[in-house]
Amino acid sequence: MDTSKYRALFVSEAAENLRLFEKDILELERSPTNRDAIDRAFREIHSIKGMSASMGFEPIVDIAHKMEDLMDQFRRAVRFDPGVADLLTNCIDTLGAMIQTIEQGGKIEATAVAHALVDALTQAADLSRVRIAAAAVSASDATTTKEFRAEVPSHKDAVKETSSLGVSESSRQIPAPAPDDDSTTFRVEVRLRSGCAAPAARAFLIQHRLAGLGEITDLSPSLESLRAGQFRGLLTAEISTERTQHEIESAVRGIHDVEIAVVSPAPVPVTAPASATASATATATASAPAAAPVSAPTPALAQTPVSPTPDRSIRVRTEILDRLLDAVGELLIAQGRLRELARRTQSLPFEEAADRLDVVSRDINDQVRALRMVPLSTLFDRLPRVVRDVARRREKQVEIQVAGADIEVDRSIVDAIDSPLLHVVRNAVDHGVEAAPARRAAQKSPEGCLSIDAHRLRDQVLITVSDDGAGIDPNVIRSVARARGIVPDERLEKMDDEEIIYLVCMPGFSTAATVTDTSGRGVGMDIVRASVEAIGGSLEIVSRVGLGTTIRLRLPLTVATIRVLLVRAAGETFAIPLGSVGASLLVPVTEIERNRGNAFVRHGGGLLPVVNLARILGLDVQSAATPETPASTYLLLIERETAPIGVAVDEILRQEEVVVKPLGSLLGRIDGLSGATILGTGRPTFILDVPKLSRYA
Amino acid sequence: MSKRVLIVDDSVFMRNMIRDVFNGTDFEVAGEAANGVEAIERFRQLSPDLVTMDIVMPHKNGIEATREICTLRPGAVVVMCSAMGQESLVMEAINAGAKDFITKPFRSDEVLKIVRALFP
Numbered sequence: 001m002d003t004s005k006y007r008a009l010f011v012s013e014a015a016e017n018l019r020l021f022e023k024d025i026l027e028l029e030r031s032p033t034n035r036d037a038i039d040r041a042f043r044e045i046h047s048i049k050g051m052s053a054s055m056g057f058e059p060i061v062d063i064a065h066k067m068e069d070l071m072d073q074f075r076r077a078v079r080f081d082p083g084v085a086d087l088l089t090n091c092i093d094t095l096g097a098m099i100q101t102i103e104q105g106g107k108i109e110a111t112a113v114a115h116a117l118v119d120a121l122t123q124a125a126d127l128s129r130v131r132i133a134a135a136a137v138s139a140s141d142a143t144t145t146k147e148f149r150a151e152v153p154s155h156k157d158a159v160k161e162t163s164s165l166g167v168s169e170s171s172r173q174i175p176a177p178a179p180d181d182d183s184t185t186f187r188v189e190v191r192l193r194s195g196c197a198a199p200a201a202r203a204f205l206i207q208h209r210l211a212g213l214g215e216i217t218d219l220s221p222s223l224e225s226l227r228a229g230q231f232r233g234l235l236t237a238e239i240s241t242e243r244t245q246h247e248i249e250s251a252v253r254g255i256h257d258v259e260i261a262v263v264s265p266a267p268v269p270v271t272a273p274a275s276a277t278a279s280a281t282a283t284a285t286a287s288a289p290a291a292a293p294v295s296a297p298t299p300a301l302a303q304t305p306v307s308p309t310p311d312r313s314i315r316v317r318t319e320i321l322d323r324l325l326d327a328v329g330e331l332l333i334a335q336g337r338l339r340e341l342a343r344r345t346q347s348l349p350f351e352e353a354a355d356r357l358d359v360v361s362r363d364i365n366d367q368v369r370a371l372r373m374v375p376l377s378t379l380f381d382r383l384p385r386v387v388r389d390v391a392r393r394r395e396k397q398v399e400i401q402v403a404g405a406d407i408e409v410d411r412s413i414v415d416a417i418d419s420p421l422l423h424v425v426r427n428a429v430d431h432g433v434e435a436a437p438a439r440r441a442a443q444k445s446p447e448g449c450l451s452i453d454a455h456r457l458r459d460q461v462l463i464t465v466s467d468d469g470a471g472i473d474p475n476v477i478r479s480v481a482r483a484r485g486i487v488p489d490e491r492l493e494k495m496d497d498e499e500i501i502y503l504v505c506m507p508g509f510s511t512a513a514t515v516t517d518t519s520g521r522g523v524g525m526d527i528v529r530a531s532v533e534a535i536g537g538s539l540e541i542v543s544r545v546g547l548g549t550t551i552r553l554r555l556p557l558t559v560a561t562i563r564v565l566l567v568r569a570a571g572e573t574f575a576i577p578l579g580s581v582g583a584s585l586l587v588p589v590t591e592i593e594r595n596r597g598n599a600f601v602r603h604g605g606g607l608l609p610v611v612n613l614a615r616i617l618g619l620d621v622q623s624a625a626t627p628e629t630p631a632s633t634y635l636l637l638i639e640r641e642t643a644p645i646g647v648a649v650d651e652i653l654r655q656e657e658v659v660v661k662p663l664g665s666l667l668g669r670i671d672g673l674s675g676a677t678i679l680g681t682g683r684p685t686f687i688l689d690v691p692k693l694s695r696y697a
Numbered sequence: 698m699s700k701r702v703l704i705v706d707d708s709v710f711m712r713n714m715i716r717d718v719f720n721g722t723d724f725e726v727a728g729e730a731a732n733g734v735e736a737i738e739r740f741r742q743l744s745p746d747l748v749t750m751d752i753v754m755p756h757k758n759g760i761e762a763t764r765e766i767c768t769l770r771p772g773a774v775v776v777m778c779s780a781m782g783q784e785s786l787v788m789e790a791i792n793a794g795a796k797d798f799i800t801k802p803f804r805s806d807e808v809l810k811i812v813r814a815l816f817p
Contacts, residue, residue, distance in 0.1 A: 006714060013710045043707070046753045050780045051710050053802040065782060197800035198779065201787035205798070208791050229784050256797065256811045315709065 003055045010055050011103040012315050017044040018099065019381060022092045026384045028080035035078055042071040048095070059110040060098050066121035067091055073128035081131075084124050089385065091117050183240045185217065185266040186248055190235045196257040200231040206255055207237060213251060214241025238266050318411060321372050328361075328368045329661075333678045335361045369558050374414055376454050376463075377405035383425055383452055390429040397447040398433050404454030409461055410558035416535045417463075417553060420528040424465050424551050425452065427525075432469035432549050442546060444468065459557055466550040472543040474500040480509070499642060501541050505529040533689075534674070536562060536579055562660055564687060566653040566679070567636070569612075570619035575658060575677055575687045582637040582644060584652055589633055601635065601646060610635060610646040616693050640691045647690055660687060700816060701727035703745040705736040705762065706778065707754040711801075715749055715778070718805040724812065733757025740766050740773075747812055748775045750795070752786050760790045767794030774815050778803075 003010075024041040028034060049064035067088065074080045094117060098108045190206055192199050204226045210216055218238035221230055241248065245263050252261040335358055342354035380402050391398040433439075433448030440446055448469060455462045474497040481487055481503050487495075503509060507526040529539045537555040556562070556579075564575035565584070585603070592610060593600050599610040614620075635646040658677035667673060672693035678684050702724050706712045716726050727743045730736040734756045740748065748766060752759040763775045777790045777798035787798045796815050799808050 006710060009710045009713060013708060040755075043753050043755060046780065047708050050801045051708060053780060054711065054714055056802060069782065197781065198784050198787060198798070201779070201784040201791075201798060201800075204784075204788045205791055227785055227788060254814050254817070256807070256814065 006055060007102065008317060009315065010051055011099055012317075014048050014051055014060075014099050015096070015103075017047050018092060018095055019378075020044050021048070022089070022385060023381050025085060025088050025092070026388065028074075029082045029085045029388075032080040032082055033078060034080075038071065038075050038078070038080055042068065042075050045071055057098070057102065057108060059108050059114050060095060062110065062118050063091055063095060063114060063121070066118050066125065070121055070125045070128065073125055077128070077131070081124075081128060084128075087117070087120050087124060089389075091121065183214065183242050184245075185238055185240045186245060186263050187266040188235075188237045188239060188248060188252060189260075189262045189264075190237075190252055190258055191260040192233050192235075193257050193259045194233070199233065199257075200226050200229045202255075202257050203231050203235045206235055206252060206258070209251055209255065210237055210239050210248070213243050213248060214239045316371075321368070321411070324368050325372065328365050331361050332365060336679070369410065372411045372558070373408035374411050375405060376407050376409060376414070376461075378414055379418060379421055380405040380452060380454075382422075386422060386425060387429055387450060390426050391433075394430060394435070396429065396433055396435050398429050399447050399449050401449070401451040402453075403451070404456075404463075407454045407456050407461055408557075409555065413461075413535060413555055413558065416531060417537075417555065420531045421463065421465070421553070423525075423528050424553070425450070428465055428467040428469065428549065428551075432467040432471075434470050438470075442470075456557075461555050461557055463553040463555065464550060465553075466548065468548040471545040471548055472501050472504065472541070473545050477501060477503050481506075484509070501543055502642075504541070505539065536577060562687075563655055563657050564677070565636070565655055566685070567613070567634075567649040568651040568653060569617065569649050570614035571650075572619065573653065573679070573683065573685050574613070575656075575679075575685050576636065576690050577674070577687065578655060580638055580690055582639045585635040585637060585646070586632050587635050587646075589631060592633070603637075603646070608635075608637070608644060608646045610648055611694060612648045613688075613690075613693075614650070616647075636690070638690045638694060640694065645694045647694065658687070699723045699725045700746040701725055701743065703728050703730065703736070703739055703743055703748045705730045705733075705739075705748060705754070705759065706751040707731050708751070711751065711778070715808075718803075718808050722809060724809075733759060733762035736762045737765050737769075740769065744770075746774060747815070748773065749778055749799075749812075750775050750790075751778050752780075752783055752790065760786065760793050763790055763795050764793040774812075776812060776815070 021041050021044040024037045024044065027037045028041065031037070045064055045067045049061055049068055052058075052060035052064060070084065070088075094113060101108050188210060190203075192202055196202055203221075204223075207216060207219055207223070207226070216237055217240050218236075220236045221232075225231070239248065245265070249261060249263045252258060252263070335354075339354045339358060342351040345351075383402060384400050387398055387400045428450050429448075433450065434442065434444075436446035439448065448467060450465070450467045453464045453466070455464070477500050478492060481492060481500070482489060486503060486506050486509055492500075505525045505528070507524075509524065509526065532539050532553050532555065535556065537553060540552040540554065541549065542552075543549040563578040565578055565581055567574055567576060585601075587601055591601055593602075593607075600607040601610055602608070634649050634652050636649060636652075638645050638647050656679070658679070660675045661677055663670075663673060663676055667676075672689050673686050674689040675687040676684055677687055700723065702719055704712050704715050704726060706715065706729075712729050712731075716729075719726055724747065727745050728739045730739045732754045736748070736750065736759075737757070739745075748763075750759040750763055754762075759777060763777070766773050766775060771794075773794070775790075775795045777787055777795045778801065779787045779790075779798050780801045787795075790798065797811050799811055
């Protein structure tokens with residue numbers, strides 16, 4: 001079968017199941033008797049196995065099969081063993097990597113790691129079997145313990161047998177007409193194809209069909225052996241029936257995977273051994289489960305509560321949504337152009353039609369954006385695992401609380417803050433929360449607390465990562481900054497403690513005394529801030545020594561379009577994101593004071609430094625300036641982490657919602673340009689990152 | 698006249714794959730269900746000639762669903778979709794009334810052969 005067309009669906013569904021599986025394992029680590037989580041985890045890994053088998057991804061099947069087997073043990077015991085959580089999380093990583101390889105079009109192989117995992121899983125499952133059997137025995141009558149203990153572990157599937165298969169059921173369902181004088185006994189010999197997938201089940205089906213045609217008086221292998229999966233390819237049965245030899249033959253030959261079926265009259269018994277055999281078989285069948293520990297508590301497939309409305313959804317590839325968004329962006333641009341034209345023609349019907357089109361395009365835009373929304377749980381679900389791993393490595397105890405995971409944001413936001421958020425969380429565990437002895441010394445509970453919380457504020461989402469650790473000591477930051485010359489000493493003197501803390505976001509700043517493999521290297525807080533700002537977000541740090549640190553990521557819900565203020569400087573139009581503009585002021589030129597080449601205005605009780613946008617952009621201010629010197633100038637109050645700054649522009653045109661187009665690799669490298677857009681007039685315009693630009697003032 | 702099929706599986710992936718098996722054959726997919734409860738509901742609505750039934754599913758597993766469907770309509774043709782390592786569950790499903798089973802990974806021609814044999 002050509003499986004290539006299922007590849008994308010496989011990747012998305014397998015990855016989703018793996019993610020849910022991981023979530024359930026972490027849940028089970030905390031509460032090992034959570035039956036629902038055990039059942040879910042079993043189903044999830046089972047699904048992965050089934051899909052992988054269908055795709056022919058054997059290395060995944062091998063691992064998933066063993067994982068399923070292990071989860072099955074826990075399901076029977078109604079108890080998860082937290083001791084295997086590490087093994088399972090390793091398996092999750094390996095499977096995740098394999099799925100990723102498949103996604104990238106690569107070929108997966110059974111590596112040494114994969115083999116080692118399979119071995120470890122097999123051992124773990126065997127161990128669990130013995131434990132479960134022992135537990136079942138100790139739960140049953142104490143006086144019989146010895147006999148059972150000797151029997152149970154030796155039979156691999158003893159527990160499975162009793163819990164999943166009721167023999168009485170099979171005898172009840174088979175219509176077995178009592179043999180009378182008209183019946184003949186036939187011997188039926190069936191050989192299955194060698195490649196038959198589930199031979200014991202196939203043989204069981206054959207005997208089941210035969211039982212529907214008469215009474216089986218002898219069967220080899222026995223029903224118990226078949227149920228235990230013991231079958232070597234040849235099934236022999238004796239059946240007492242009123243049907244003809246031909247009827248029996250054609251019934252059996254029609255069964256899938258039957259290679260040869262021979263039906264012949266059975267040798268006539270001398271006395272009545274046939275019925276004796278039959279009853280012996282029946283007795284054996286009925287007594288076998290009774291001998292095993294019947295107290296096995298779980299039915300094979302536990303029922304979960306009925307959900308009244310199953311999810312009706314389809315999976316769509318992200319690229320298609322990206323393309324759709326692009327197309328809608330183009331539509332909005334074309335629409336803007338049309339509106340502009342309509343306004344110029346001053347034709348009322350034309351303007352009305354353009355307005356109507358405007359409403360519809362905006363609606364489409366909203367719908368497309370809604371399609372791209374994904375819950376923050378796609379990010380948050382991984383965090384407990386990350387926290388656990390880092391905490392374990394650093395020998396710390398950390399309790400994690402996550403809230404707001406159901407808030408939905410644009411897929412691109414999720415992608416953009418994925419690694420920054422991970423870094424912030426790792427940092428909190430690695431450098432924030434103290435180890436238990438230090439916490440005790442500080443009269444805190446030995447277990448640190450890390451909370452990750454998302455809130456929606458109109459068109460923003462606020463993600464707060466808060467720990468109750470040691471906090472950031474401004475004095476330490478100050479001395480490191482001085483030692484490394486990160487900011488000039490005189491500026492350092494003027495900065496208060498709150499400002500000082502933000503120095504951790506400066507490139508090259510790291511106060512970690514030792515380099516750890518978690519957060520001491522790789523992306524630093526400077527990258528975190530840059531990534532957050534790149535999508536129009538901002539970062540806030542609040543820290544108190546001894547009490548902990550809170551980091552807030554303020555993010556837009558979507559990056560697809562932003563509201564900008566259009567301004568003119570040196571004859572050019574520029575777009576400035578509204579988010580970075582605190583206010584706009586019209587200031588009489590006479591109020592601009594100059595001091596040693598720097599310009600200021602008095603604003604809000606202090607001095608606001610003023611820079612000219614055209615000048616910091618390096619544009620020719622003189623030639624573009626209006627002939628007569630204006631009496632007043634427009635100042636945009638730009639918020640920055642340090643202090644606000646006033647940016648002088650020639651003219652403020654209007655606000656507009658624009659589609660952000662990323663810059664190519666060449667222009668993208670220019671600091672201070674955050675993107676481009678096409679205005680309603682059809683003219684392309686740069687979107688400026690003014691806070692960044694103002695550093696060049 | 699073509700036979701109408703109800704596909705029951707909690708995995709979209711598997712449902713798609715099974716749907717494709719019947720594509721262009723004398724079987725027509727009448728509906729899909731993602732769990733046992735939905736399977737019974739859809740079975741009542743659609744009265745399909747054939748049900749392909751996954752075993753491990755949320756809300757109600759395939760064996761329970763098969764049992765109920767076969768109680769609703771004793772002649773119902775239910776074919777289990779099993780995975781390797783589920784032999785004892787398949788046997789349980791056969792006792793519950795399943796007429797045959799396929800084992801993942803399956804080949805389309807095998808599946809068709811098995812289901813056609815059930816409609817002589």
